[in-house]
Amino acid sequence: MESSWKSFRVDPVSAPWEPARYNVVVEDGREYGRWRRVLRRHSHGLTVISRYKAPPGKAWKIVGKAPELGEEVFIMEGAYYNGSGRVIAGPGTFMFNAPGAVHGGICRDLTLFIHCCSGEPDELLSVDLVDFETKEDPPASGVQIAIAGK
Template identity: 35%
Template sequence: MMGAADTTDTTLSAATAYTAMTARRGGRFAGGEQMATVRIDPDTVAWTSAVPFYGPGAVHDGVDLIQLKILSDRRREGGGITWIVRFQPPPGKLIKVVAKALSDEHVFNLAGGRGTKSGTPARSSGAYSLNTEGQPHSAMIAQETESLIIYTGEPDQVLSVDLCDIA
């Protein structure tokens, strides 16, 4: 419990690159420099290929099935990386991602959501999930989906990305 004298700001803002590590240092990074506020208008950020993070399975027949808008990358300063990811499976297919969390991963579904092998929605927009560091996890995406993902450190180690027929 925080005492009255403790003024550490522990709020989370999508406009601020913020980690528990910097909170413990009073908003300062290891070198002592003050953490700056980062403000990004996601509408001005271009979609880019997710291949550098998700591997070659993010592309099928020359089409990016997975794309990213990288909002902030503070890994060099000891922070994490934040992006909006868009999954666009072709009709009758689903994208299956299997990964291991290399840091805590906060996932906020903005549109669409996860599905089952039959393509039935399992989670919809507005849902939140946390994959804690070290946790193996997977997702099946059968509809166009956008999610805000905040990693407290390194992003997931993606083990596989497969395009599967809807069962």
């Protein structure tokens, strides 16, 4: 199978932030959930930046299954937590989720750079908004990602 490869660039205004279907609006009137910005879509790989934001006192508990060729994830900002509120992966952490691997974590405010090697995103197995309190904050990161209007 032959593929056509072309160089390109994605400017801040050329790819919109797409909200997830599970986003919620709570009492404070703000929307919380996940926003995704597709940087590249090709049969070789889907490359996105995903930003998660939970309401105060809550967190997103997400479990997914990696696509057939796996996925690469780099934490730009924020953290994954364990069930007792401790950071298990913070800014600068790189993870490879092997093909078919079930993986996930708990996050409050998290920005990820993701490359899905097969060109398909994870299969979401569960997405839950849970009551949550952290025991520690993630280390600071120098990476800043802004979502217009968020």
